Structures are given as C-alpha cells and as structure tokens.
Amino acid sequence: MSSPTPHRASPRFGRRALLSGALGAAATTTLSACGSPLSAGLVGGQLAPGTVQYWNLFGGGDGVRMITMEDVYRKNHGGPSSLEAATFTWGNPYYTKLSLATLANSPPDVAVAHLTRATNLARGGLLSEITDADLALVGLSQSDFSAKPFEKAKTDGKLYALPLDTHPFVLYYNTDVCQKAGLLDSDGLLKPIQGAAEFEAALTAAKKVTGAYGLSVSTIADQATCWRWFTTLYHQQNGATEFFGNGRELTYNQDIAIKTLEYMQSLTIKKELVPTTNDYAGAGTMLFTGKVGFYLEGEWEITTAQSVKDFKFGMTTIPQIFDQPATQGDSHSFVLPKVKHTPEQRKLAMGFVKSMLDQSLTWAKGGHIPSYKPVLDSQQYRDLTPQKYYAGVVDYVTYDSPAWYSGSGSTFENIIGAQIGLVEQGIATPKQGLDAAVAQFKTYVNTADPLA
Amino acid sequence: MSAAPAAPAPAAAIDPSTKTTPARGARRMTRTAWGFLGPFAVFYVLFLIWPVIYMFISSLFNTTLVHRGLGSFAGLANYREMLGKNEFWVSMWNTIYFTLLTVPPLVFIAFVLAVLANRVQRGQWFFRLAFFLPFILPSAAIALIWNYIFTPATGLWPTIQGWFGDTNPQSVLGTPDLAMVGIALTTVWWTIGFNFVLFLAGLQEIPREIYEAAAVDGASAWQQIKSITVPLLGPTTGLVVLLQIIASLKIFDQVYLMTGGGPGISTEVVLQLVTNTAFTDYRVGAASAASVLLFIVILLVTLVREIIERASAKSKREN
Incomplete structure (x- = not known):
C-alpha cells in the first residue's frame, strides 16, 4: 500500500492487461496490492485485492x-x-x-x-x-x-x-442436581421426558434438590431467548401456524399462542419452577452454580459451561411437552x-x-x-459428546416465519420477545402481551415491503 | 476567540479611483461575489438544500434504501403511520425530555462559569481551556468515558454512591427512569464549553467603564451582574438558548452510543427512530416523514422563541 496518488491507478490497468496472460493471478495480486485506500475508493476498486x-x-x-x-x-x-x-x-x-x-x-x-x-x-x-x-x-x-x-x-x-451450521435451542442439565433428583439413567444421561406432566415432575424433582428452582431461562433484557422458548412451545402443538403469511398478514393461531403464553407464565408465577427475573448471563449462572437443574438456551453456551471449573453438565433436545417435537433454531x-x-x-x-x-x-x-456433510457424517463428529445427543433435531428445527422484518435479532423478535418477557415476569397477562405485540406488527404488516 | 467587535467599513469597499459608472461597478462586484460564493453555493445546494427537498418528496413515497427511484406513491400514509405509532410519540417525548433536561443547565451553568472565568485576573487561559476541552472530544470518546463512570457496581458513579451509604445503587443507564438523566449529565459535561465560550466572548464586549462607573456608585458585585451583565448579555443569551434548544432536539450520538435507545425504548430519540427506519428497515420514505415531523417541531420551537423575544423587546420599549 505505498502508492500515494490516485492517478497511478490508471496506468496500472494497462499493465495489468499485459501481464495477465503470462503471469496470471499472482502478478495481479501483488500489483494491485499496492493500491492505496484513496485510489481504491476513487476507482471503486478493492481495498487490498490479495x-x-x-x-x-x-x-x-x-x-x-x-x-x-x-x-x-x-x-x-x-x-x-x-x-x-x-x-x-x-x-x-x-x-x-x-x-x-x-x-x-x-x-x-x-x-x-x-x-x-x-x-x-x-x-x-x-x-x-x-x-x-x-x-x-x-x-x-x-x-x-x-x-x-x-x-x-x-x-x-x-x-x-x-x-455453516444449524443452531437449535436446547436443554442443558446439571448432572449433579439431576443425579440427586433421580432423573438420570445408568449411563449418567437424562432419562427421556415426554409430555407436560413428566416435564413438570422433572422440574419439581430438581427444585427439591436445589432448594431454589427447577429450570432457568432468561426473561429480561433478552428478547431473542424469550422468543426462542415461546416459538418452541408454540410449534409443539397441533394446529400451530406460521406467524406471518408472506409477511403481509398475521396468520398465527391465537388460541395456541395464548395457551403457550399461559403455560410459560404458569411455570414462573403459579408453579414457581422457573425464576421470573433472569437476564442472559444470570440464567446460565443459575445452572452452573446448582441453583437449578435445567437451563434453556442455544447450544453455543456449551463453551461457557465447559469453562466453569468442576461443573458437570449434559445437553439434549427440548423435551416434547405437547403434541409433536419442535424446537427453534437458525443457521x-x-x-x-x-x-x-x-x-x-x-x-x-x-x-x-x-x-x-x-x-x-x-x-x-x-x-x-x-451443515457440511463430510464433517457431519464423519466419525469424529458422531463421537462428540454431548453434541451427539441433540444432533438429530436438525430435521425438525423451526426457523422464524419469513417477513422483511423477521429473523434472528430482528425487529420482529425484539417486539414480541419484549412482550413474552413481560408475561413470564407476570407484569402482563398473556392476552395483554400478545395484543401489545400484535398491535405493533400491524404497522409492519400494513406497510409496503421495502424489499419487494 | 476574538473579543473585538467587527468594525464596519462600508466606505473602503468601493474604490473611488475607478472610472466605471456605479451601475457597472456594482455588476462587476456582484459577479466577483458570485465567484467567491460559487464553490460554497454548489456544496450548499448539493448537500443541504437538495437533501431537504428530497426529504419532503420522499416522505410522500414508499422510497426504499435498496431500490433505485422513489418507489410507489404513498400519499400521507407515512405520516399517518408515524403519528399513529406509539414508538414515534415515545421517541418524540424522549427528545423533548432530553431538551428540557439539558437546556437550562447548559445555559445557566455556562453563564456562571463564564462570569467566574471572566473575573479571573491571572491564568484565565487555564479555565477557558479546562471548560472548553471536553467539547473538542468526539462523541465516541465521551460515551466510553461515561459508560465507564456509570458501570454498574464497579464504576466511579456507583462507587461514590457507595461512600454515601447506598451500597446497591440502581444502574444509571440500565434503569428506564434514570438512563436519560445519565445521558443528559454526560451531555452537560461534554458541551458546556461551547456555550461558555459564547458567553465569555459576550462578556468581554461589555465595556469595562460601565462596571467601573457602577463600582464608583457603590454597586455590589451581585448588583453589577444583575443590572449590567445580564441585560447587556441579552443578545448572546438569546443566541445560546436558541442554538442549545436546536442542538438538544437533534440528540443522537450519545444515546446511540451509550444505551442504544434502551432499556427497551426508554431513551430512544427521534433521530434514532429515523436511523432505524431508514437503514435497518430500509424504509427511507417513512424515515423522511419522521424527519419532516421533527423539522416541524424544531421550526415551531424557533418560532415560539422568536415571538417571545419580540414581545419582550416590545414591552421593554413601551416601558
């Protein structure tokens, strides 16, 4: 990057043309690599082509x-x-x-x-x-x-x-807590949980061991996680429809959405199995310190969990609590x-x-x-634990409903996640929360798609 | 900062030795003037006047960031959307709330500091520099400094609160009711130097003799400030208030950098709503409508101030 003046950019094109035949890519790369940011900006070229x-x-x-x-x-x-x-x-x-x-x-x-x-x-x-x-x-x-x-x-x-990947929402569990609660099998793995009754029984058993709560999931200042938990439960129910039809109309099933929010609120407020106020870091810390037996977050928190000293944990798919398996994810x-x-x-x-x-x-x-099959199908990947216990969820991961304002970390997730958080904290009723979110979506649904 | 008033020199502008008729001389002067103004005028029209016109036009269209042209005609739909949206009113109130929080201290404290600095006989440069220095820092640096100060639990601010017995203080930037106050405090510290310099320049234009005469007549320092400084600084104060209100209504940097509009949207301001709409949602048309509405508010504030100014000037003359 030594060329100080922009006008040196023009002779370079001639030279490049001459050299391109014989010297090929290597010569071009070195020659153009000396273009200054200024010349790159003026001729609209690459900042550093090599x-x-x-x-x-x-x-x-x-x-x-x-x-x-x-x-x-x-x-x-x-x-x-x-x-x-x-x-x-x-x-x-x-x-x-x-x-x-x-x-x-x-x-x-x-x-x-x-x-x-x-x-x-x-x-x-x-x-x-x-x-x-x-x-x-x-x-x-x-x-x-x-x-x-x-x-x-x-x-x-x-x-x-x-x-590059698929990253689902998964269930983490504290091995020591679950062991004491009798939730593990002889291999030290979580026994399968199926249905709301078994799920709550497991949480209650964990709560008895910890003396605090059964499961933690973040509810404040973290709209994305609130949405992940909601949409996982929502899509586990028969008749759950996509949230948006083509981004232009609201097509969610209101009864199921309300039922889902009621269930989430019952876990925090009525049954006190899940703490009402936890931020992203706080929810994880509760699992690591043995204040809960279970924790819900995307699988990427494995790195944090592994870095905690003397902490034993396992990971598995989110249990099927309602009619069918489903879990939120993205790639x-x-x-x-x-x-x-x-x-x-x-x-x-x-x-x-x-x-x-x-x-x-x-x-x-x-x-x-x-997502890259040569690695996905390799023995090395199949042997990774606890990754192998949830790798199969790829087939039924639900991605966010497509719309120009939706997707991971989007305006859509921010709006609905904030309301879900309020419902979980008991500040809003399920209906109030949903109505508040839907009122904001109406603006988006009714405006012309800027990408069309 | 020159304290000397600009000397008017109308006679010197026309060279009497030239034999041209007054009309032709004037025309040549006009041409010369345009020559000097030209380069500036081109930039002014291209980067200020045209964007403002474009803003008005695109606010009536579904203009998007990613496609060329204005897009389909929307009529007043963008305005209807903004005026019917809770987020718009929240951000408008936040903008006005920020203005209410910052304008009084930025005018009053700057005035007090200027009066004090003006009385310093030796080393006045130090005070001028000390008060003005924060203003030359970029907003990013300011945001970093104050984010450190406000860091929950370990920052300077909670530490000081700890000395006074509040061992578990609320996080300033993390509490909806306090976040804007924190940003206002930062802004006062950052921008007070500008108003301070304007006041100081104004103060130095007040002739010393008036103070001397007042002192001879036995006026106390307080009486001098009340009866000489404040009235003679009137025009400067008017300017400072107007510039400050406009600057405060245009708040963006500190909020964007310090809280990002949070917690929730409790510190989101109009310019941030505009930025989000235009660049995150790709909706330049709707963002233009929000900009026009802010433009109208600023215009109204300026008009109201002008009317008050004229009324008070009139009543003064009548007295």
Missing part, C-alpha cells in the same frame, strides 16, 4: 472459536495479510452495517448471515448468487450440504448463502455481498468459505451442528 475481507457477528465462545479458524486460514494462505476479519455487534446493528456497506459498493468479500436474514438481504438485491460454477471453483457441490439448511439458503429458487451461513469481483477475487472468497467449512469440526465443538 486479501479476503470477512465480516461476522460472533461474540463469546463463538468469537474465540472463529478467530482460531481464521488463524488456520491465515497460516495456510500466506500469512497475516491474507485475511482481514472484523466482528460487529450481533443483531440489527450488524445487518444494518452490512447492508449500507453493500449499497455503498464497498462490502466485505465474505460475510456471515443467519439464514433467516440472508433471504431478506438477497431480496434486497444485496447478495450475489452462488452458482454451481462458484461451488465447483473450490471443489464443492450441492450434495455437500445437509438438506434442510441448504433448502433454506435458497431465495426464489436461487442459492444465496452457504450454511449461520456465508454470503457474498454484491460487488464487482474479478474471477480471482471470486475464487479467493469461495476459497475462504471452503476453508471455514473444512474446519466445521472446530465449529461443532462450540455446540453447532455442522
């Missing part, structure tokens, strides 16, 4: 694991300058930045997006389609991906994202924001994605269920 720019939203244990994977990429692809990775605040702030950068024609080469959000980015014309030819560039093919997330990665029949995926790429840059970007997929086992150790 480098993959990569944005993600991973914090906590996921963040640490992702950095490990990035370092492996750097080691295999020519040192520190081969990758420029940036991490932004999870949720809406991240997607806002990604959208604006793409609209301003200077997006990263590769970005992470939840599949529930990638569809909206694609509909807004912010992503470039990933063709079979792109996949073939780095030796990938459609059959390398697990079917359900791969289907979800398509928008209007075209592929816009490559799923992290890689997307290629729309920008003019040379074939070399395209290949570089795809190469980075491939490198991340190859390291799916590292990622899976953080709890996530890989």
Whole structure:
C-alpha cells in the first residue's frame, strides 16, 4: 500500500492487461496490492485485492472459536495479510452495517448471515448468487450440504448463502442436581421426558434438590431467548401456524399462542419452577452454580459451561411437552455481498468459505451442528459428546416465519420477545402481551415491503 | 476567540479611483461575489438544500434504501403511520425530555462559569481551556468515558454512591427512569464549553467603564451582574438558548452510543427512530416523514422563541 496518488491507478490497468496472460493471478495480486485506500475508493476498486475481507457477528465462545479458524486460514494462505476479519455487534446493528456497506459498493468479500436474514438481504438485491460454477471453483457441490439448511439458503429458487451450521435451542442439565433428583439413567444421561406432566415432575424433582428452582431461562433484557422458548412451545402443538403469511398478514393461531403464553407464565408465577427475573448471563449462572437443574438456551453456551471449573453438565433436545417435537433454531451461513469481483477475487472468497467449512469440526465443538456433510457424517463428529445427543433435531428445527422484518435479532423478535418477557415476569397477562405485540406488527404488516 | 467587535467599513469597499459608472461597478462586484460564493453555493445546494427537498418528496413515497427511484406513491400514509405509532410519540417525548433536561443547565451553568472565568485576573487561559476541552472530544470518546463512570457496581458513579451509604445503587443507564438523566449529565459535561465560550466572548464586549462607573456608585458585585451583565448579555443569551434548544432536539450520538435507545425504548430519540427506519428497515420514505415531523417541531420551537423575544423587546420599549 505505498502508492500515494490516485492517478497511478490508471496506468496500472494497462499493465495489468499485459501481464495477465503470462503471469496470471499472482502478478495481479501483488500489483494491485499496492493500491492505496484513496485510489481504491476513487476507482471503486478493492481495498487490498490479495486479501479476503470477512465480516461476522460472533461474540463469546463463538468469537474465540472463529478467530482460531481464521488463524488456520491465515497460516495456510500466506500469512497475516491474507485475511482481514472484523466482528460487529450481533443483531440489527450488524445487518444494518452490512447492508449500507453493500449499497455503498464497498462490502466485505465474505460475510456471515443467519439464514433467516440472508433471504431478506438477497431480496434486497444485496447478495450475489452462488452458482454451481462458484461451488465447483473450490471443489464443492450441492450434495455437500445437509438438506434442510441448504433448502433454506435458497431465495426464489436461487442459492444465496452457504450454511455453516444449524443452531437449535436446547436443554442443558446439571448432572449433579439431576443425579440427586433421580432423573438420570445408568449411563449418567437424562432419562427421556415426554409430555407436560413428566416435564413438570422433572422440574419439581430438581427444585427439591436445589432448594431454589427447577429450570432457568432468561426473561429480561433478552428478547431473542424469550422468543426462542415461546416459538418452541408454540410449534409443539397441533394446529400451530406460521406467524406471518408472506409477511403481509398475521396468520398465527391465537388460541395456541395464548395457551403457550399461559403455560410459560404458569411455570414462573403459579408453579414457581422457573425464576421470573433472569437476564442472559444470570440464567446460565443459575445452572452452573446448582441453583437449578435445567437451563434453556442455544447450544453455543456449551463453551461457557465447559469453562466453569468442576461443573458437570449434559445437553439434549427440548423435551416434547405437547403434541409433536419442535424446537427453534437458525443457521449461520456465508454470503457474498454484491460487488464487482474479478474471477480471482471470486475464487479467493469461495476459497475462504471452503476453508471455514473444512474446519466445521472446530465449529461443532462450540455446540453447532455442522451443515457440511463430510464433517457431519464423519466419525469424529458422531463421537462428540454431548453434541451427539441433540444432533438429530436438525430435521425438525423451526426457523422464524419469513417477513422483511423477521429473523434472528430482528425487529420482529425484539417486539414480541419484549412482550413474552413481560408475561413470564407476570407484569402482563398473556392476552395483554400478545395484543401489545400484535398491535405493533400491524404497522409492519400494513406497510409496503421495502424489499419487494 | 476574538473579543473585538467587527468594525464596519462600508466606505473602503468601493474604490473611488475607478472610472466605471456605479451601475457597472456594482455588476462587476456582484459577479466577483458570485465567484467567491460559487464553490460554497454548489456544496450548499448539493448537500443541504437538495437533501431537504428530497426529504419532503420522499416522505410522500414508499422510497426504499435498496431500490433505485422513489418507489410507489404513498400519499400521507407515512405520516399517518408515524403519528399513529406509539414508538414515534415515545421517541418524540424522549427528545423533548432530553431538551428540557439539558437546556437550562447548559445555559445557566455556562453563564456562571463564564462570569467566574471572566473575573479571573491571572491564568484565565487555564479555565477557558479546562471548560472548553471536553467539547473538542468526539462523541465516541465521551460515551466510553461515561459508560465507564456509570458501570454498574464497579464504576466511579456507583462507587461514590457507595461512600454515601447506598451500597446497591440502581444502574444509571440500565434503569428506564434514570438512563436519560445519565445521558443528559454526560451531555452537560461534554458541551458546556461551547456555550461558555459564547458567553465569555459576550462578556468581554461589555465595556469595562460601565462596571467601573457602577463600582464608583457603590454597586455590589451581585448588583453589577444583575443590572449590567445580564441585560447587556441579552443578545448572546438569546443566541445560546436558541442554538442549545436546536442542538438538544437533534440528540443522537450519545444515546446511540451509550444505551442504544434502551432499556427497551426508554431513551430512544427521534433521530434514532429515523436511523432505524431508514437503514435497518430500509424504509427511507417513512424515515423522511419522521424527519419532516421533527423539522416541524424544531421550526415551531424557533418560532415560539422568536415571538417571545419580540414581545419582550416590545414591552421593554413601551416601558
């Protein structure tokens, strides 16, 4: 990056054309790598063409694991300058930045997006389609991906994202507490729980051991978790419909939604099996310190749980409390924001994605269920515990109902999650909570879809 | 900060030695003036006037961020949506509440500090610098500093509360009723320097002789402030109040950086609603409508102040 003046950019094109035949990609990369940010900005070129720019939203244990994977990429692809990775605040702030950068024609080469959000980015014309030819560039093919997330990665029949994982909402349990409560089998695993009666009996047994509560789930300042727990229970019931029809009308089943909220409130207020006020960190701490026997959160909290000294725990699917199994989930995926790429840059970007997929086992150790079949079907993944006890849930994970304002960390989750939290805390009745959320959705349902 | 009043020099502007007729000279001067104004005018029209016009136009359309053009015609639907939305009124009230919390202290304390600094004989530069320094810091730095101060349990603020016996104080930025007060406090500390400098400049324009004459007549320091400083600072005070109200109504940075509008939407302000609507929801049209509504509020406030100003000036003349 030594070239100080923008006008040096123009002769470079001529030189590049001359060299491209003989010297190929390597020469182009070195030549253009000396472009200054100013010249890159003025001619709309790449900031540093030899480098993959990569944005993600991973914090906590996921963040640490992702950095490990990035370092492996750097080691295999020519040192520190081969990758420029940036991490932004999870949720809406991240997607806002990604959208604006793409609209301003200077997006990263590769970005992470939840599949529930990638569809909206694609509909807004912010992503470039990933063709079979792109996949073939780095030796990938459609059959390398697990079917359900791969289907979800398509928008209007075209592929816009490559799923890295599926991350369901799961049940954690404190082994010591559950042992004392007689809830474990001879292998030290949680005995299967089926139906509301068994579920509550297990919670009550755990509560007797802890002397405090049976299960913890965060209820304040954490709209996403409130929504995950609600939608899991909601979709376990026969007749539960998608929340939105095409984003343009509310199609949720009101009776089931009310019944679900009543059930959630009965666990906190009437039966006092679940504490009413817990934030994200607080709910986890209750499990780690033995104040509860069970804890509900996405599988990524495995990293936190493992880092607690002398703490023994297990993980499994959310029990089937009502008519059918269901659990909330989403998938992290890689997307290629729309920008003019040379074939070399395209290949570089795809190469980075491939490198991340190859390291799916590292990622899976953080709890996530890989989407990349060669890893998913490997013996090494099948042997991972406690991951193997919930890996099968991929087939019935429910993604958020599609709408331009929905998806992980979206406006939709923020609105309804806040109300669910109030219901769980006993501040609002189930009907009040639902009505308040629905009143806010009406604005969104009635406004023209900005992405259409 | 020059305290000297600008000397008017109308005669010097026309060179009497040129033999051109007054009309032609004036025309040439106009051309020269436009030449000087041109570069600025281009930017002014391109980056200020046109965006404002575009805001009015797009507020009537379903304009989106991701597609070119204005989109379909929406009529007044965007305005109806905003005016019928609880979130809009909450954020409008939060904006006004912030203005009410910040304008009085930012005017009054700045005035007191300026009067005090103006009386310092030696080392006045130190006080001028000390009070003005926070203002030159970027909002991101300010937000970091005060987020540290307000950190629950371990921050400076809860520590001081602990000294006074409150061992488990509520988190300032985490409690809906307190969060805006915390942001207001931060803002007062940050921006007081600007008003302070305006007041100080105004103070230094008041001729010393008046104070000397008052002192000879036996007026106390307090009487001097009340009867000389305050009335003669009238125009400066008017300017400071107006600039401060407008600046406070345009609050965004501190809220965005310190609380992100939370807890819930208890500190969300109008400009944040505008940003969220335009850039997160991709709805430039609806965001424009919210901007126009804020524009109208600022316009009304300015008008009200102007009317009060004129009425008081009139009553003064009649007395």
